[in-house]
Amino acid sequence: MYKVKLLLVFIFSTLNAQISQIKYSLETKYIEVPLDHFAYIEEPNVFQLRYLINAEHYDEMGPIFIYTGGKGDISVQAQNAGFMFDIASTFKALLVFIEHRYYGESLPFGDTSFSSLKHLKYLSTSQALADVAYVTKYLKTTFSEIEELQPTVVVFGESYGGMLAAWLRMKYPYLVTGTIASSAPIFDFPGLTECNTFYEKITDVYNKYGGQKCVEMIQRGWDIIAAALSKKKIGKDVLSELKICSKIESTKDVEKVLNWLQNILVTLAMANYNYPTNLYTPLPAYPVKVFCEKLTPYNEINNNSFIHHYSRALDFYTNYTGNNLCNNINYINEDLTEFAWNYQKCTELISPRCSTENDMFVTKPWNYEKYAHDCNARFGVKNVRPDWATLAYGGEDLKYYSNIVFSNGDMEPWLTSSVVDNITNSIFSINIPDTTNQVDLRQYNPADNNYVTETRNFHIRTIMQWLDGEN
Amino acid sequence: MYKVKLLLVFIFSTLNAQISQIKYSLETKYIEVPLDHFAYIEEPNVFQLRYLINAEHYDEMGPIFIYTGGKGDISVQAQNAGFMFDIASTFKALLVFIEHRYYGESLPFGDTSFSSLKHLKYLSTSQALADVAYVTKYLKTTFSEIEELQPTVVVFGESYGGMLAAWLRMKYPYLVTGTIASSAPIFDFPGLTECNTFYEKITDVYNKYGGQKCVEMIQRGWDIIAAALSKKKIGKDVLSELKICSKIESTKDVEKVLNWLQNILVTLAMANYNYPTNLYTPLPAYPVKVFCEKLTPYNEINNNSFIHHYSRALDFYTNYTGNNLCNNINYINEDLTEFAWNYQKCTELISPRCSTENDMFVTKPWNYEKYAHDCNARFGVKNVRPDWATLAYGGEDLKYYSNIVFSNGDMEPWLTSSVVDNITNSIFSINIPDTTNQVDLRQYNPADNNYVTETRNFHIRTIMQWLDGEN
Numbered sequence: 019m020y021k022v023k024l025l026l027v028f029i030f031s032t033l034n035a036q037i038s039q040i041k042y043s044l045e046t047k048y049i050e051v052p053l054d055h056f057a058y059i060e061e062p063n064v065f066q067l068r069y070l071i072n073a074e075h076y077d078e079m080g081p082i083f084i085y086t087g088g089k090g091d092i093s094v095q096a097q098n099a100g101f102m103f104d105i106a107s108t109f110k111a112l113l114v115f116i117e118h119r120y121y122g123e124s125l126p127f128g129d130t131s132f133s134s135l136k137h138l139k140y141l142s143t144s145q146a147l148a149d150v151a152y153v154t155k156y157l158k159t160t161f162s163e164i165e166e167l168q169p170t171v172v173v174f175g176e177s178y179g180g181m182l183a184a185w186l187r188m189k190y191p192y193l194v195t196g197t198i199a200s201s202a203p204i205f206d207f208p209g210l211t212e213c214n215t216f217y218e219k220i221t222d223v224y225n226k227y228g229g230q231k232c233v234e235m236i237q238r239g240w241d242i243i244a245a246a247l248s249k250k251k252i253g254k255d256v257l258s259e260l261k262i263c264s265k266i267e268s269t270k271d272v273e274k275v276l277n278w279l280q281n282i283l284v285t286l287a288m289a290n291y292n293y294p295t296n297l298y299t300p301l302p303a304y305p306v307k308v309f310c311e312k313l314t315p316y317n318e319i320n321n322n323s324f325i326h327h328y329s330r331a332l333d334f335y336t337n338y339t340g341n342n343l344c345n346n347i348n349y350i351n352e353d354l355t356e357f358a359w360n361y362q363k364c365t366e367l368i369s370p371r372c373s374t375e376n377d378m379f380v381t382k383p384w385n386y387e388k389y390a391h392d393c394n395a396r397f398g399v400k401n402v403r404p405d406w407a408t409l410a411y412g413g414e415d416l417k418y419y420s421n422i423v424f425s426n427g428d429m430e431p432w433l434t435s436s437v438v439d440n441i442t443n444s445i446f447s448i449n450i451p452d453t454t455n456q457v458d459l460r461q462y463n464p465a466d467n468n469y470v471t472e473t474r475n476f477h478i479r480t481i482m483q484w485l486d487g488e489n
Numbered sequence: 490m491y492k493v494k495l496l497l498v499f500i501f502s503t504l505n506a507q508i509s510q511i512k513y514s515l516e517t518k519y520i521e522v523p524l525d526h527f528a529y530i531e532e533p534n535v536f537q538l539r540y541l542i543n544a545e546h547y548d549e550m551g552p553i554f555i556y557t558g559g560k561g562d563i564s565v566q567a568q569n570a571g572f573m574f575d576i577a578s579t580f581k582a583l584l585v586f587i588e589h590r591y592y593g594e595s596l597p598f599g600d601t602s603f604s605s606l607k608h609l610k611y612l613s614t615s616q617a618l619a620d621v622a623y624v625t626k627y628l629k630t631t632f633s634e635i636e637e638l639q640p641t642v643v644v645f646g647e648s649y650g651g652m653l654a655a656w657l658r659m660k661y662p663y664l665v666t667g668t669i670a671s672s673a674p675i676f677d678f679p680g681l682t683e684c685n686t687f688y689e690k691i692t693d694v695y696n697k698y699g700g701q702k703c704v705e706m707i708q709r710g711w712d713i714i715a716a717a718l719s720k721k722k723i724g725k726d727v728l729s730e731l732k733i734c735s736k737i738e739s740t741k742d743v744e745k746v747l748n749w750l751q752n753i754l755v756t757l758a759m760a761n762y763n764y765p766t767n768l769y770t771p772l773p774a775y776p777v778k779v780f781c782e783k784l785t786p787y788n789e790i791n792n793n794s795f796i797h798h799y800s801r802a803l804d805f806y807t808n809y810t811g812n813n814l815c816n817n818i819n820y821i822n823e824d825l826t827e828f829a830w831n832y833q834k835c836t837e838l839i840s841p842r843c844s845t846e847n848d849m850f851v852t853k854p855w856n857y858e859k860y861a862h863d864c865n866a867r868f869g870v871k872n873v874r875p876d877w878a879t880l881a882y883g884g885e886d887l888k889y890y891s892n893i894v895f896s897n898g899d900m901e902p903w904l905t906s907s908v909v910d911n912i913t914n915s916i917f918s919i920n921i922p923d924t925t926n927q928v929d930l931r932q933y934n935p936a937d938n939n940y941v942t943e944t945r946n947f948h949i950r951t952i953m954q955w956l957d958g959e960n
Contacts (some may be wrong), residue, residue: 055877056527056615058836058870060606135531144527144615148881151742157882165886182538192883365529399529409617409626412663420889431656 036162040126042103044096044115045071049156050192051119053126064117065126068151070096074104077130080110081485082157083169084194086150086186088179089359092117092124094440095179098297100461102174105478109485111196113167114152118179119148119166120358131358135398139273139359144410147182151190158193172481175434176200176456178367180424185411187437196421197469198477201455206369206435208404210413212417213372213384221377228310235313237378240276247272248321258462259329261336261479263344270344271347278347279328282377283309284337287431290454293465300338308334328346364393368404369435420444423480427475429455446474498902507557513574515541515586516568520627522590524597524611536590536597538620541567543584549784551581552641552956553628555665556732557621558658562831563588563595566650570769571932573645576949580956583640587648588622589617590771591829596688603828605642608867612829615881618653622661629664641959643952647671647927648903649838651895655699656882659890667955668891669948672926677840677906679875681704681884684843684855687903692848694758694900694925699781706784711747713795718743730800734815742818749818753806754780758902758952761925766934771809774936779805804951818920835864840906891915895952918949921946 030092053059070471071350083102087095096115107115117124120141125131132138158168171194175183178475180202187197189269217403224233246256257266262275286305287299293303301310312331316323329336336345361367372384390402412418414436425448432455450458450469457466458473508766519537541563550619558566567586572716577584588595591612596602603609629639642665651673658668676682695704717727733746738826757776764774773779777938783802787794792930800807807816834840860898861873883889887908896919903926908918921929922941928937929944 052872052874054528054610055619056613057525057610058613058868058872058874059610060869080782120642135529139525139528139530142527142529151880155876165884188878190883190888191889195878345583359940397529398531401523401527401529405626409622409661409664412661413636415663418662418891475494 028335041073042072042100044072044093046070049153051149051152055145055152062127065118067153068092068117068123069153070117071113072106075110076112078161078169080112080341081172081195081481083109083111083113084150084154084157084171084173085115085178086175086182086331087112087116087118087121087172088175088182089118089121089124090355091360093122093388095176098456099174099176099459100304101459101474101477104474105481108478109481111156111172114157118150121384128250132154132354134370138361138397139352141361141365143182143185143362143407150186151184151193154190154193164402168484170195172484173197174200174459175202176459177202180456181397184422184424187422188411188416190406191420195488196423196481198423198425198459198481200425200442200457200459201427201430201432201436202424203369203435204411205414206367206432207407207413208370208386209369210406211370211435214374214376216431217377217379218372219434220284220287220431221292221379222259223431224283224306224310224378225302225412226429227290229314231314233378237327239324240380242278243328244272246325247275254385259325261329261342261344263346264348267424268284274347276347276380279332282332283379284431286335290429291457291460292453293463293466295460299335302334305335312314331462359371359396361399364397364399364402366403366406368402368407386467401487402417416441416445419459421484422446423448423477425450425458425477427457429453430455446476448476507956511886513543513568513571514545515543515564515584517541517564520624522623526587527621528809529850533598533804537595538590538623538624539563539594541586541588543574546578546581547583547933548845549632549640551583552643553625553627554580554582554584555621555628555642555644556584556594557644557646557650557653558587559646559648559653560589560592561826562593564593564766566647569647569927570645570647570930572930572945572948575933575944579949580952582643583627583628585624586588586851589619590620590655592826596880599619599687603825603832606825609832609868612832612836614622614653614656614833614878618657618660621653622655625664634874641666641956643955644668645671645930646673647674647930651691651927655893656897658893659882659887662891666959667894667952669894669896671896671928672898672901672903672907674903674906675882675908676885676905677838678878678884679839679841679857680879682777682906683849685841685845686840687902688844688850690905691755691758691760691902692850694761694902695777695849697900698761698775700785703902704849706852710795711851712798714750714799715743715747717796718746719874720959727796730796732813734802734817735819736798745818747851749816750803755805755902757806759926761900762931763924763927764934764936766931770806773805775881776806776918783871787946794950832868835868836870837874839873839878887912887916892918892949892955893917896921896929897950898926900924901926917947920946 047069049063049069051067053063053065085099092115095298102113119126120131126140127137130137154171162168173186173194175182180199181204183197184199184202184204187194221233237277266272286309287294289298289301290304291305295301313327316327336342370384373379376382393399393402420442421444423446426433426436426438428449428451433435438449440446450473452467453470457470518540520540522538524534524536555571556570563586569796573584590597591602597611600610601608624762625642633639643874644654644657644665651670652675654668655670655673655675658665692704723861737743757780760766760769760772761775761777780802784798787798807813841855844853846852864870864873891913892915894917897904897907897909899920899922909920911917921944923938928941
């Protein structure tokens with residue numbers, strides 16, 4: 019039913035070599051979990067879920083630290099959650115990283131997991147949460163049948179995985195003592211966040227780290243690039259500058275190129291750490307700054323030279339290997355991770371997005387009908403449910419819950435759809451100045467600013483309090 | 490796949506005429522709800538759920554009182570939840586009774602809802618709770634898009650419906666302010682309640698209301714009845730005394746008769762109100778007492794006369810119309826309600842039961858393997874999950890929740906698997922002396938004892954506090 023190329027999923031399983039040679043040692047395990055936790059179905063009714071463990075510092079009196087995997091391969095995510103390894107010895111904790119169903123190796127139907135709605139339909143947040151609850155219960159019960167003797171569990175997660183970590187505590191509080199949810203935009207749903215805020219925040223990031231001139235050039239650039247690509251006969255130089263693999267034959271193709279560029283700019287903002295990282299691709303410190311510093315020296319903006327400069331300024335991202343022959347701008351080559359993620363974005367995780375004159379992107383309204391129509395066309399999903407996540411997880415009304423820390427970089431794109439205020443005396447929010455996504459859950463780095471260090475210390479103290487409360 | 494006779498489901502839609510002629514007026518509504526809340530499925534992906542409303546005393550400033558339907562037709566349940574009608578004017582409340590999927594008219598696949606696992610599989614507590622959440626949200630949103638302006642919701646439920654009402658507050662606290670859960674045995678799962686407690690409690694009820702001699706006669710009776718039925722040639726008189734419709738040809742048939750009798754004795758204990766009711770069939774006040782008073786005068790216990798007396802003592806139950814020609818002891822004639830319920834008992838709602846020498850029933854151990862095997866044979870359910878309810882709803886660990894009143898009759902069969910202690914300063918338990926199931930949610934009755942009245946007053950005060958807390 020769906021066309022997906024089986025590409026190699028993520029190859030970046032190490033932290034950037036410039037920082038550290040450490041590769042965290044993890045043992046791979048599999049557990050049989052129900053395919054559908056909420057129904058009794060005919061076979062196959064179970065599948066193998068992957069999880070990774072590290073017991074290096076574990077002592078039987080210690081807690082279990084569970085990481086709720088989000089989008090992507092769990093082994094990549096585990097290698098980027100260095101904070102958990104950094105504090106494992108302090109707590110004598112067992113580290114467990116649970117892969118999200120339909121990502122990495124946790125494919126319920128193997129190679130055909132993405133072949134039709136019949137196989138894909140078990141991909142949902144409720145099922146994923148129940149998986150984690152199931153594995154958590156299994157791990158606790160492995161130690162003792164008696165609840166009082168079972169280890170305490172603290173949950174960690176980042177981004178979408180952070181949302182799951184928070185929801186786990188909200189929906190299954192008796193299983194886990196508390197959650198550290200880093201950069202978890204749990205308000206990124208219709209009615210909770212205005213559609214314009216995401217791109218405005220990214221524009222802020224470029225303003226702060228790249229300067230106003232960079233923002234202006236990006237803003238003016240869209241028309242120039244679109245015009246160059248829309249010409250009946252596109253100059254070979256324009257195409258070769260952008261290194262697009264496919265032909266540009268329609269306005270839709272032009273739009274694809276603009277989307278592709280926009281996604282790169284968004285990614286640079288997401289990965290705008292103050293030290294080199296290898297989260298998406300290998301990137302230098304402050305990639306937004308790097309890009310803008312390459313782009314802004316050129317004052318002469320005409321089609322050819324602008325596109326040349328723009329394209330070269332992005333080379334450190336698009337051609338970091340030096341061997342990239344051309345850039346693919348088509349959906350069809352998305353990897354399985356992106357495919358699964360787009361399915362989730364088309365079903366439950368509906369995040370309204372629009373661009374206005376207040377941001378640096380091409381102005382575009384939020385059109386839910388078109389969005390739903392496209393999702394239907396793509397996945398055959400007839401009942402896109404924009405309100406489900408809010409119904410299931412309670413929207414902004416968090417006062418009934420406890421023991422969750424929401425931490426965010428104050429320069430991260432999703433800040434405006436995250437929890438940025440303390441809600442109760444045990445639902446905390448920390449906004450970490452001058453940082454982007456999920457920095458606090460990364461490994462200690464000499465370049466970390468004081469706020470990051472303080473945030474991590476806060477996490478440690480909070481976890482200690484949670485554990486004390488259980489004893 | 491399954492053999493079910495389409496019998497008329499419950500005909501008892503009125504309170505017993507001896508008490509009152511009141512028939513509560515209710516408007517019938519239907520709402521389209523997702524068939525599978527946790528997946529995106531191909532069509533049909535929705536069905537019509539029934540709910541009943543009464544707006545007689547409603548004022549737009551008032552709350553919504555929602556009744557979470559349990560096993561059975563919602564119109565029958567609504568007519569037996571008179572307490573909600575009794576207090577509607579005090580609170581100016583809108584009353585809404587939501588039918589449970591797969592019961593009454595809320596059949597996702599109409600006549601074929603029970604035809605195969607493919608259609609039955611959407612019957613689960615998680616789906617049912619999501620239905621109620623969905624309808625609740627819809628009702629609130631109908632009043633205003635703005636959350637702060639939406640009416641407050643209080644939930645009521647009894648027995649299984651009471652479990653759902655409690656779980657609704659636990660899983661969706663932002664939707665509902667509090668729950669009155671009457672006779673809700675939320676601990677009736679493996680590992681939470683000992684298998685012997687249920688029949689011991691019933692024996693207590695017979696001891697208290699029928700006397701020790703009655704219990705002894707029942708205890709001795711099983712062997713006598715079994716022996717009479719097991720004879721190669723069963724005397725016509727024995728068969729005609731018991732009025733069994735089908736032939737007794739095997740030990741399995743004998744077991745069926747004993748089960749049938751046991752179920753009647755259980756039902757009498759469940760319905761052992763101190764005034765006449767019409768919940769299961771029309772019954773007099775204290776049916777346990779009535780039965781025992783008819784049984785115990787006979788001291789001479791030999792096969793024929795004992796069975797004669799036993800059978801006649803039950804006539805007020807088995808032949809209340811005076812027209813019952815014979816008693817059906819086979820599964821095959823269960824109505825759809827019982828069929829759906831047995832499916833639930835075979836999938837999620839696993840309640841261990843055993844009889845020992847401490848109760849008045851035939852000694853029988855709890856044999857989970859046999860139970861699971863029988864469920865598989867009957868419904869094709871391969872993955873009976875005895876631990877799911879505890880995983881999903883947290884077992885005995887209720888300290889994270891708030892605003893639930895658990896009320897129980899201290900002489901009700903399920904008392905030992907219910908919440909009988911206050912858990913926190915907002916999770917209360919009330920044990921109502923000298924009463925059986927769900928009495929507090931029934932209509933006011935002059936025969937109510939003071940404890941029942943006090944319990945209802947407690948409910949009223951508690952609801953007032955909840956509503957005050959919201960304003």
